[in-house]
Amino acid sequence: MSDETTNANDESAAGKDHGVLYIGMDLGTSRTSVSASNGVRETVYSIVGYPKDVVSRKLLKKDVLFGKEALEKRMSLKMYKPLEKGVLKYSDGDEQERMEVEKAAQDLIREAIRMAKPRKDELVYAVIGAPAQASINNKEAIIEAARATVDSVMLCSEPFAVAYGLDMLEDALVIDIGAGTTDLCRMHGTMPDEADQVTIRIAGDSVDGKLAELVEASCPGAKFSVQMIKDIKERYAYLGDPPERVKVTFPVDGRPTEFDITAEVKEACSVLVDPIVEGLRSLIASFDPEFQHKLRDRVLLAGGGSMIKGLDTAIEQAMHRDLGGGKVIRCEEPIYGGANGALKIAHDMPEEYWEQLK
């Protein structure tokens, strides 16, 4: 929170019968995170599951399940991962699928707001960090879903929310590595427009795909699922020198067998570096030449993908090689960076703006 925030109003919440709750949300392909002005911070995998039939419904005693719980009960559920490559995912022309995906997205947003534990007697104002390249229809669906539970809602681009949260509003480049996309955003003191943003479709899911490919080739007979690969990545992902050997166990013909996949993990993670540096180059090269060095020296690495150990150093080295130098700072809270930034925007937004959007 900014100084304005902390000094603005620290009245005790006790005893009041009315108040204003701000919610910042990061709606991501892999996770949806919320930060709220009541101190609640929660995250959930962006997965929605509905019971397949009457029997499953009776067994689960729920109409809809989310995140890890949905993953655990996936055999009894019709599963949706509504955000793919950062936008609501459905095949063109399939009206039924479109409606189902939109419903799943809306349920996910409602759940995220519920997780923030709003009180019934408070005004709820939310800012949702949406993917920069989400279509108008997607944005409308997101707003529609949020409106059901909040008094007023605004959307902003995810990398902008991250930058705002860290007060990096001028001469900075933000790299937000999600599961579906990597968003790069140039901050130069004004609202970033299309020319200030680059979206790369190589992100966390690409690392999973590459790792699965490498494991399949180097671990003969090993059986594994996408989720197992994701878990390995989240635990061991690294670039540079390995902090430890990556030893994992996969079943081979039903027998648990240990494999050392240290090199494979590093190779899979490295798929991110060159496309990111290429994106940085295009944003730096099209900026005022007088200030290009400032941008290069203030690169912020955020999003779930930034948790890859050594990624900041790897990008810096590649920038030295290709762009003649650069400095990369890692966001301290990769999971909540976007949500915290959105919360700060919500806090700083003047009252009349909220009123007009009611």
Next chain:
Amino acid sequence: MADLKSSLKDAVRKLARQTSVDSLKKRGVKQVNVLGLDRIVSLIDEAVHRSLRHKLLSSEREAVVDATKEEFLKLLRSNEELRARQERAEEESNNLRLEMQRLQGEIDERVAEASVDLVAGYEGENAQILLQIQSLFANAKGADDPGLVAKVQELVVKLVTEQRHEVEIAQAAARDREIHNLQRRLKKLNDSLEFTEQKLDEVSRMKNVEEGVASVYRDVQGLKGGGQEVERKKELMAGLFAANMKLQKGG
């Protein structure tokens, strides 16, 4: 008072939110302070008494304690009643769903029956009738005119076909009535299910009245003060608002 204490304990237990060690770790919590249930109950008890002691006379105090106790127990009872209502509604809803599934199956069966190909069956029957007429004429004296045999066969088949057609119409009408009835029952069940689920939803909402966590703010905040940094942020907020206004209100 012992009753009230045990009810208080029960209520604290019910209202407590569970969290896993993992989720605490995720939030960076390494140590937690533990407060026993008995201690919480005695603290509540003590707090109520202290507060009353300062404000009320002894007789009033007892009246207030009794009234509070009664109100508290009433609340607990209503909570239990709500739970029972929810369970009943859930069961009703599941039964309705199963009944709907059964009815839908029955309708599907009837529709499938209706579309069974009767033509093949009729062809076999026709062949049999023709054969019987032929053998009847073969055994009858003076009835060896092939033209006559063919005419009689044609007449009989025509009559049988007409009869069949009438029977088919009657059967189809009966089946349609049955399907129509089943569909009406299905619709009623559907309405009933919708109503039950609404009730269930209401009960769930009443039961899980989550108080929520209060915000630290009483009023809308917004940027305050002056300075270059604040002015810049105000411009950013205005830009963001304009984009959202266009998206949400089209202007």
